[in-house]
Structure formats: structure tokens, C-alpha cells
Amino acid sequence: MDANAVALLAIFEKKLRLEVPLFQRQYVWNEEQQWAPLWEDISRKMGEYLEGRKDAPVHFLGAMVLDQKQTPTSHVEKRKVIDGQQRLTTLQVFLAAFRDFCRDNDCEKLANECETFSLNKGAMAEPEEEKFKGTSDLLTLRTWHPQPTSVPL
Numbered sequence: 001m002d003a004n005a006v007a008l009l010a011i012f013e014k015k016l017r018l019e020v021p022l023f024q025r026q027y028v029w030n031e032e033q034q035w036a037p038l039w040e041d042i043s044r045k046m047g048e049y050l051e052g053r054k055d056a057p058v059h060f061l062g063a064m065v066l067d068q069k070q071t072p073t074s075h076v077e078k079r080k081v082i083d084g085q086q087r088l089t090t091l092q093v094f095l096a097a098f099r100d101f102c103r104d105n106d107c108e109k110l111a112n113e114c115e116t117f118s119l120n121k122g123a124m125a126e127p128e129e130e131k132f133k134g135t136s137d138l139l140t141l142r143t144w145h146p147q148p149t150s151v152p153l
Helices: 008-013 031-050 085-104 108-115
Strands: 016-019 065-069 077-083
Touching: 008 085, 031 085, 077 085, 085 108
Parallel strands: 016 077
Antiparallel strands: 065 077
């Protein structure tokens, strides 16, 4: 197995499907321990970008292991997610939310750009299934069971 440092966009820009095997643990990320720190990292890196800081160090998001699956020639390439399901799922949800925010605020060009990171385009053998970068399980958080929260009245 080869380990390569790859930019996250290189994964999301590629025409492929990310499949989460059933043996993966449930989606367990929460706001305090993972979402807030991830958002702080994203905000910091965006600030560095907007300031034109080309010398800022690259942010290491963590290891992700994607195993190449055999795919018929006419189908979209598939990768089995061995490690990184929590991050990939969270980032796909973030991109979908950001896309919707852009659409709600008349930033259609940016919304369309975000959509390219979650939907495959072009010719596909099974477009209804293969158009999604993640399997429907990944995109719907098949194992995510949010804890009920109390809302003060």
C-alpha cells in the first residue's frame, strides 16, 4: 500500500464514489469535540488565504485510507473508505450546507462550484446512483443517531 499526501480537493474533484463499509463505526462526531475545532481550522485557513499568506503551513486534516475497488470500465470509479469516514462525512455535509447557504444568498456560481465536490458529472452507467460522490449511506449518515437536545422555551 502506498501512502501519499493528497489535497482534500483532489479527492472531492475526482469523478468517484466513496463507499463506507458496514464494519465502520457509527458516526460519532459532535460539536464540542470535532465540529467546532474543525470549523476553527477552516476559519483560520480561510483567513490566511484572504490575507494572501502564501507562507502559511498546510493544514493536516488527518489520515484517510481509501481502497481502490474493482469497477467495470463503464462505471464511476469506487473507493472503499477504510479510515476517515467521520471527516469525509462531515466535510460532505459542510459542503452541502455551504452550497445551500450560497444559493440562499444569490451566490449561484459559488454554489455550483460546491456542488461539483459532492456530485459526479458527465457520462455514467447508472447516473441515479453514481452521481453522488459518497454512497447514499455516507450522504444520509446511515448510522448517525443524534442525541435529543432540550430547547429552552
